[in-house]
Amino acid sequence: xxxxxxxxxxxxxxxxxxxxxxxxxxxxxxxxxxxxxxxxxxxxxxxxxxxxxxxxxxxxxxxxxxxxxxxxxxxxxxxxxxxxxxxxxxxxxxxxxxxxxxxxxxxxxxxxxxxxxxxxxxxxxxxxxxxxxxxxxxxxxxxxxxxxxxxxxxxxxxxxxxxxxxxxxxxxxxxxxxxxxxxxxxxxxxxxxxxxxxxxxxxxxxxxxxxxxxxxxxxxxxxxxxxxxxxxxxxxxxxxxxxxxxxxxxxxxxxxxxxxxxxxxxxxxxxxxxxxxxxxxxxxxxxxxxxxxxxxxxxxxxxxxxxxxxxxxxxxxxxxxxxxxxxxxxxxxxxxxxxxxxxxxxxxxxxxxxxxxxxxxxxxxxxxxxxxxxxxxxxxxxxxxxxxxxxxxxxxxxxxxxxxxxxxxxxxxxxxxxxxxxxxxxxxxxxxxxxxxxxxxxxxxxxxxxxxxxxxxxxxxxxxxxxxxxxxxxxxxxxxxx
Amino acid sequence: xxxxxxxxxxxxxxxxxxxxxxxxxxxxxxxxxxxxxxxxxxxxxxxxxxxxxxxxxxxxxxxxxxxxxxxxxxxxxxxxxxxxxxxxxxxxxxxxxxxxxxxxxxxxxxxxxxxxxxxxxxxxxxxxxxxxxxxxxxxxxxxxxxxxxxxxxxxxxxxxxxxxxxxxxxxxxxxxxxxxxxxxxxxxxxxxxxxxxxxxxxxxxxxxxxxxxxxxxxxxxxxxxxxxxxxxxxxxxxxxxxxxxxxxxxxxxxxxxxxxxxxxxxxxxxxxxxxxxxxxxxxxxxxxxxxxxxxxxxxxxxxxxxxxxxxxxxxxxxxxxxxxxxxxxxxxxxxxxxxxxxxxxxxxxxxxxxxxxxxxxxxxxxxxxxxxxxxxxxxxxxxxxxxxxxxxxxxxxxxxxxxxxxxxxxxxxxxxxxxxxxxxxxxxxxxxxxxxxxx
Numbered sequence: 001x002x003x004x005x006x007x008x009x010x011x012x013x014x015x016x017x018x019x020x021x022x023x024x025x026x027x028x029x030x031x032x033x034x035x036x037x038x039x040x041x042x043x044x045x046x047x048x049x050x051x052x053x054x055x056x057x058x059x060x061x062x063x064x065x066x067x068x069x070x071x072x073x074x075x076x077x078x079x080x081x082x083x084x085x086x087x088x089x090x091x092x093x094x095x096x097x098x099x100x101x102x103x104x105x106x107x108x109x110x111x112x113x114x115x116x117x118x119x120x121x122x123x124x125x126x127x128x129x130x131x132x133x134x135x136x137x138x139x140x141x142x143x144x145x146x147x148x149x150x151x152x153x154x155x156x157x158x159x160x161x162x163x164x165x166x167x168x169x170x171x172x173x174x175x176x177x178x179x180x181x182x183x184x185x186x187x188x189x190x191x192x193x194x195x196x197x198x199x200x201x202x203x204x205x206x207x208x209x210x211x212x213x214x215x216x217x218x219x220x221x222x223x224x225x226x227x228x229x230x231x232x233x234x235x236x237x238x239x240x241x242x243x244x245x246x247x248x249x250x251x252x253x254x255x256x257x258x259x260x261x262x263x264x265x266x267x268x269x270x271x272x273x274x275x276x277x278x279x280x281x282x283x284x285x286x287x288x289x290x291x292x293x294x295x296x297x298x299x300x301x302x303x304x305x306x307x308x309x310x311x312x313x314x315x316x317x318x319x320x321x322x323x324x325x326x327x328x329x330x331x332x333x334x335x336x337x338x339x340x341x342x343x344x345x346x347x348x349x350x351x352x353x354x355x356x357x358x359x360x361x362x363x364x365x366x367x368x369x370x371x372x373x374x375x376x377x378x379x380x381x382x383x384x385x386x387x388x389x390x391x392x393x394x395x396x397x398x399x400x401x402x403x404x405x406x407x408x409x410x411x412x413x414x415x416x417x418x419x420x421x422x423x424x425x426x427x428x429x430x431x432x433x434x435x436x437x438x439x440x441x442x443x444x445x446x447x448x449x450x451x452x453x454x455x456x457x458x459x460x461x462x463x464x465x466x467x468x469x470x471x472x473x474x475x476x477x478x479x480x481x482x
Numbered sequence: 483x484x485x486x487x488x489x490x491x492x493x494x495x496x497x498x499x500x501x502x503x504x505x506x507x508x509x510x511x512x513x514x515x516x517x518x519x520x521x522x523x524x525x526x527x528x529x530x531x532x533x534x535x536x537x538x539x540x541x542x543x544x545x546x547x548x549x550x551x552x553x554x555x556x557x558x559x560x561x562x563x564x565x566x567x568x569x570x571x572x573x574x575x576x577x578x579x580x581x582x583x584x585x586x587x588x589x590x591x592x593x594x595x596x597x598x599x600x601x602x603x604x605x606x607x608x609x610x611x612x613x614x615x616x617x618x619x620x621x622x623x624x625x626x627x628x629x630x631x632x633x634x635x636x637x638x639x640x641x642x643x644x645x646x647x648x649x650x651x652x653x654x655x656x657x658x659x660x661x662x663x664x665x666x667x668x669x670x671x672x673x674x675x676x677x678x679x680x681x682x683x684x685x686x687x688x689x690x691x692x693x694x695x696x697x698x699x700x701x702x703x704x705x706x707x708x709x710x711x712x713x714x715x716x717x718x719x720x721x722x723x724x725x726x727x728x729x730x731x732x733x734x735x736x737x738x739x740x741x742x743x744x745x746x747x748x749x750x751x752x753x754x755x756x757x758x759x760x761x762x763x764x765x766x767x768x769x770x771x772x773x774x775x776x777x778x779x780x781x782x783x784x785x786x787x788x789x790x791x792x793x794x795x796x797x798x799x800x801x802x803x804x805x806x807x808x809x810x811x812x813x814x815x816x817x818x819x820x821x822x823x824x825x826x827x828x829x830x831x832x833x834x835x836x837x838x839x840x841x842x843x844x845x846x847x848x849x850x851x852x853x854x855x856x857x858x859x860x861x862x863x864x865x866x867x868x869x870x871x872x873x874x875x876x877x878x879x880x881x882x883x884x885x886x887x888x889x890x891x892x893x894x895x896x897x898x899x900x901x902x903x904x905x906x907x908x909x910x911x912x913x914x915x916x917x918x919x920x921x
Contacts, residue, residue, distance in 0.1 A: 003595050003822050014562055014828040016835065020911040023834075024841040026726075028699055028859045034728050037826040038602035045564060048822050052568040052592070059588035062576035069578060076486055077576050080528055086566075089539035094556055095752030096888055097543070098880045104541030105751045118521050130614035130753065131808035133795070144656060170795035170805035174625075176656035179800040219512035245513075253516035264808065268486075270572075272812030273589040274579040274772065275612070276754035279808075292652075314652035318555065318617040318645045318741070319752025331535060337525030340484050347487050349509050354497040370503075370511050398585050403578075409796070426488035427497060453780070458584040460785040465583070468777035469789045474608045474763070475598035476776075 003051060004476045007041035013048055039478055058459040060403050062270070066429050068355075070374045070406035070418025071165065071213055073243050073265035080335065081268065081328035090327055095319040099304055105323060106303035110296050112330045113280070119333075119341070120239075120259045121252020122282030126291045128321040132240060135260030135279025136171035136207070138292060141313040142258055142283060143205040143234045144175055145290040149311060155204035155233070161190055163214060163410040168207045168238060177204060184412055188214040188367035190224060199231040209238040210254070211245075211372035213410045213418065215352060225255030234258060234287075242266045243422065244349055244373035247342030257284050267329035278325040292316045347423035348373045351430060355421050358434035362441050366413045374420035376413050379441075383415050388444040388451045390415040395462060396443070396454035400436045484525070543880065548913035550885040551843070553863050553904025554695070554893070555616065555643050556752060557744040559722070559832060560908055565746040565819045574815055579772075579808075583787045584779075590786035593811060594774045596818040603721050603821075604738040605729025606760035610771035612810040616741025617646040619757030620689065620718055621653035622770045622804055623737045626761075627687035627714035628659055629768045629803065630736075635660045635684045639672040641698070642691040642718050644893050659686075670698035670856025670865070674708055687714035687737075692730060693723055696902065697840075697863025698856050702733035721745050721758065721817075723861050725829035726837070737761045746820025747813055756813035767793060770804030772811075832907050836862035839905035843914050847903075850921055855900055863904045865890065870899055875920070884917055 026033065043051075060067070067074035085091075093102055113125045129135035140158065147155045158172035159180045169179040182198050185191035189212065199206075206228045210218045218224060228235045237256040243266045245251075251259045263269050264277035271277070283291060293312045294305040305320070336344060349372055356365055356375045366376040383389050394404030394417075406418040421430055444451045455461065483490075489497075494506075503509060526534070550558045569575075573588065580586030580593075593611040600609035613619040624636045636654065638647055640663040651661050662680055665673045672690050681688075688709055693699045706715060717730040719740045730738045743755030761769055767790065775789035795802040824832065840862040844854060847866055855865040868875075872889055879886035887903035905914070 002591070002598075003818075004598065012825060012827065013564075013823045014825065016560060016828070016831055016907055017910070019835055019839055019907060019909060021835070021838045021842050021914075024838050024845075026837070028727070028861075029701065031703055032699055032701065032728050032859075034724070034726055037830065038599070038725065038729075040599055040602060040824070040826045040829065041822050042825045042827070043822055045562075045823070048819065049564055049568065051822070052571065052819060055588035055592050056568075056571040056573040057588065058585075058591075059573040059577045060582065060585035061573045063572040067578065069581075072578060074578060077572075078486060080532070082570070082575070084532070084535050087536065087539045089542045089544055091748040091750055092544045092558075093542050093751040094550070094552055094558070094749050094885060096552060096554055096556070096892070097885060098877050100877070101543035101880055102751065104538050107541060108538060115520075115522055121516075130618070130810070131806070133805040133807045134614060134618070137805055141652065141656060165807075166795040166797070166799045166802070167805050167807050169800035170798075170802040173800040173802075174653070174657070174805050176658070217513045247517070248510060249514050249516040253514070262808075270575045270812075271578045271808075272575055272810075273577045273586075273593075273815070274811035275808040276614070276810045276813060277808040315617070315645060315648040316652055317649055317753075318615050318643070322753040323751040324754060331531065333522075334531055334534075335525055335528070336484070336486070337523050338520040340487075340525040341520060343484060343487055346506050347489055350489070350494065350497055350501075350506060353501045353503075353509055357500050357502075370501075370509055372513075394582065395584065398582060403585065404582055423487055427493045455584050459587045460584055460783055461779040461781050463583050463779050463785045463787050464777050465787040465789070468775045468787050469791070472766070472773075472789050473776040474766070474773065475601050476595065 002476055003041040004478065006043060006047055006051065009042055011042045011044050013043045013045045065402055066425060066433055067403045068405045068419045068421050070420045071240050073420060073422055075268055075422040076424035077268055077270040078332065081331045084331045085324045085327040103303055106296055108330055109326060110298055110303055112326055115333050116261060116280055117282055120282045121250030122259055123285040124288040124291060125280050125282040127280045127326055128292050128316050129279035129281055130317055130322050131275060131277045132260060132262040132279045133167040133171055135281045136167055137174055138281045138316050139236055139258040139260050140172055140175040140205060142287055142290040143236065145313050146234065146287055147204050154202050157203045159198050159203055159206045162412055163212050164207060164209060165213065165238065165240060172207065188216050189218050192220060192223060195224065195227060199227060201232060203231060203233045205234045205236050207236045207238060209241055211241050214367050214376050215371035215374035216367060216369060217372055221254045240265060241373060244345060246345030248345055257287060263325055263329040268332045269325050269328040276322045276325055278322045344423050351421040351423060351425060355419060355430045358430065359437065362438050366416060374418060376416050376418045378413055378416045380415040382441060382444055386444050386448040388448050390417060392451045392454060393440055396440045396451045397436065398455040399457045402433055402436060545883060545885045547908040548910050549883055551903050551905065551917060552885045552888050554888050554902055555741060556749045557906055558749065558908060559744055559906050561746050562823045564823060565816055568819050569816045575812065580788060587785060590774050592815050592818055594776060594786050596814045597774060599818060599821045600758050600760055603724040604760045605731030606738050607763040608766050609758065609760040610769060610773050612814040613757030613759050613771055614810055615753065615755050615757045617649035619739040619759045620646045621650040623716050623739045624650055624654055624659065624687060626737065626768050626770060627716065630714055630765060631686050631712055633684045633686035634658060635662060636687050636689065637662050637664055637677060637680055637685060638689040639664050639691060639694060641666045641670060641672065641694040641696055642689060643695045646718065669858035670696045671700050671858050672705060678708055681710065685713055687716050689716040689718060692717050692719045693861050696856055696865045697860040698858040699727065699861060702730060706734040722829060722833050726833040742817050745817040747816045754810055754813050756810040756817060766790065768803060771806055772809060835907035836905055839909045840864060843903060843905055846918050847921065862906060863902060865900050865902050868899055868901045872901060879920055
């Protein structure tokens with residue numbers, strides 16, 4: 001039942017304070033005053049509590065069970081972070097308050113920025129971008145500003161590997177670049193010949209995810225860096241998979257010029273059904289002047305916001321970023337510290353390789369090599385044999401109470417699963433997942449229809465998303481409308 | 483051992499065995515080791531850290547809600563307890579984007595209901611399930627307008643939130659879209675003569691605030707009458723105002739966007755809030771962001787899924803309508819619960835109480851000789867003249883526990899000796915009278 005069907009005219013769920021102020025005549029022209037009230041629901045408090053509590057119970061989440069979505073880093077979201085982010089002295093702060101009354105927030109942001117620079121090996125950073133893709137756009141605009149500042153106007157292309165996240169080409173396009181996609185080599189990594197062919201004096205930037213979306217480290221990274229820089233272009237690091245590198249190496253050490261991070265991946269802040277996240281962007285010294293305004297600076301013991309950066313790409317959003325998300329990431333880094341963060345990377349890589357070995361017994365791994373934090377497997381053989389597709393297996397997994405991995409991505413592998421266990425999952429959880437997967441493969445061979453018609457045990461059965469897009473229903477249809 | 487990492491030593495060895503390697507080091511084939519340690523402290527226990535963070539937070543100063551007279555895009559309203567309580571349900575908080583719809587019906591229905599309520603407030607036909615904030619929602623609206631009519635100039639009222647204009651320029655300039663600002667009149671409304679002069683064959687869209695940044699209510703009807711056909715009419719609005727104001731759709735708005743923080747979200751030092759984005763059905767395929775639609779499962783049971791995904795980056799890549807992936811879905815949930823709690827009456831009462839409080843403050847200031855800067859009708863924010871000492875006075879007010887009207891010079895350097903006051907339903911007559919003693 002929707003809120004609107006539960007609604008009863010005249011019921012209320014709110015109370016407001018009495019401000020002791022008399023009614024003033026409404027001096028707004030008649031035609032600008034609302035004639036018909038919005039059809040918002042009218043509910044009692046308990047109706048609302050039950051509605052949302054019941055809705056929540058229909059959701060799968062990290063707190064329910066294993067969520068092995070590749071490239072999404074669905075690690076456990078610590079409750080202590082939530083608690084600290086909800087402190088009144090952090091949440092009830094207006095962004096335009098006098099600077100002397102927001103020193104706690106600015107201090108936290110300044111320290112977070114410095115810790116993230118240390119983790120990535122970069123020299124300076126902005127915390128403003130609201131999400132990974134927003135960070136990408138910010139980073140690519142910085143690349144653009146850099147070339148233009150040198151009077152170099154012919155660099156109109158951005159190179160993106162075919163295994164890249166869809167946001168990479170989309171962000172490059174938004175920054176006004178022509179996108180050149182290069183094919184991966186037979187080992188799933190950047191093909192240096194393809195790269196060489198694509199590079200030239202019209203290329204502004206190469207966007208690279210390392211480890212890439214197949215979970216493979218770009219072993220030729222030193223060579224790639226050299227080639228890109230020699231061509232006069234910049235190297236951009238998509239931080240979606242940074243979790244794998246914690247405690248081992250840093251994008252800055254590999255020669256990347258620009259980095260974006262996803263605090264909602266590597267740094268444990270919750271995904272919130274799709275957001276809010278946070279996508280800080282770090283740069284090497286020579287690009288610092290292009291970072292967005294305002295920047296947080298320390299002047300003696302006082303933190304300030306500096307808007308005076310003539311070479312900046314400008315503002316990328318209002319105010320200073322998703323502060324509450326930053327608090328969570330800050331608390332996480334402080335909790336893990338140097339010793340803990342190193343362990344995060346190591347255990348993430350251990351878990352992925354262990355699960356890879358388990359899954360390998362069930363279906364082929366697309367690029368059977370030691371992996372980093374994730375790997376890609378394919379059920380193409382099973383599909384040929386039984387007609388059961390990756391999508392069907394994904395739906396059947398839901399019946400067994402675990403979330404499906406990322407599917408049909410990267411685009412260069414067919415009928416694939418991209419599996420990222422993260423470090424917060426135990427061996428038992430991984431064993432259980434492999435057992436379930438094995439069982440589903442057996443089911444597919446014995447009774448393919450059983451799997452093709454899954455799921456059965458979920459709040460709804462398989463949904464018709466084709467009609468949903470062909471004849472879209474965007475909102476609740478109130479009786480009497482249309 | 484760490485409380486967030488479950489592996490025992492024994493398990494680590496078993497796992498290495500299964501993989502067929504001797505040590506963790508063997509898993510990093512070809513991955514250079516460039517760091518031994520990060521240059522910061524080791525991890526701290528929860529008890530110690532909690533005290534440190536609370537201490538850090540106390541370097542911020544918070545104000546009693548009734549003593550806050552600053553808005554300018556972020557507002558302090560009463561937030562019913564159940565909003566945060568319900569939105570904090572970890573089955574919402576720790577869920578991912580609803581790619582597996584069958585186990586995401588909670589998310590999907592809540593967002594579908596959110597979209598419905600945003601359509602009700604704005605009068606528009608379609609809402610997406612959120613953008614990052616009001617500024618990026620506007621920037622994306624401009625890009626959408628250009629996709630619709632393939633023209634490359636946007637005319638923006640200078641009386642909308644200046645940060646929105648700055649962000650829009652960051653987004654539009656790389657795509658060779660020109661943004662030109664339209665001045666305001668003595669009433670604080672868009673200057674129609676300036677607008678008409680600047681409209682040409684390459685004008686894609688016109689943007690106005692409703693209410694605008696100065697709190698003034700623009701006459702959307704009059705503005706629309708001055709727009710040639712095919713120009714996309716973009717309205718930036720504040721959702722609580724729409725409980726009192728006629729929806730922009732009535733006056734021919736094509737896209738209505740804005741910041742939704744006022745609907746049940748704490749100020750959070752400016753983020754996260756939420757950008758709302760609404761438009762007409764005929765433009766939906768040009769729209770950015772995720773949209774939730776209603777459908778049925780194979781047994782005919784009602785359910786919800788993400789729809790029209792072929793607009794989005796994970797399918798369309800470089801040809802997507804936007805690069806947006808993560809959005810602000812959880813904040814849409816806050817908005818939805820707030821709207822469901824307040825209902826049509828509650829929301830209107832909030833708007834009216836805010837109106838009354840702001841008009842009371844305005845009247846009292848006028849009695850003390852302060853003048854309103856603009857003569858146009860206003861809702862709960864208004865600009866008034868102050869003397870040159872007010873910039874320092876504003877800091878003194880903070881010491882005396884008032885977050886006073888913001889000196890506008892911080893935001894518009896050309897607007898000297900003007901402050902922007904804001905009232906909501908949480909300001910009382912007593913707190914307003916107490917503030918006035920400082921004027």
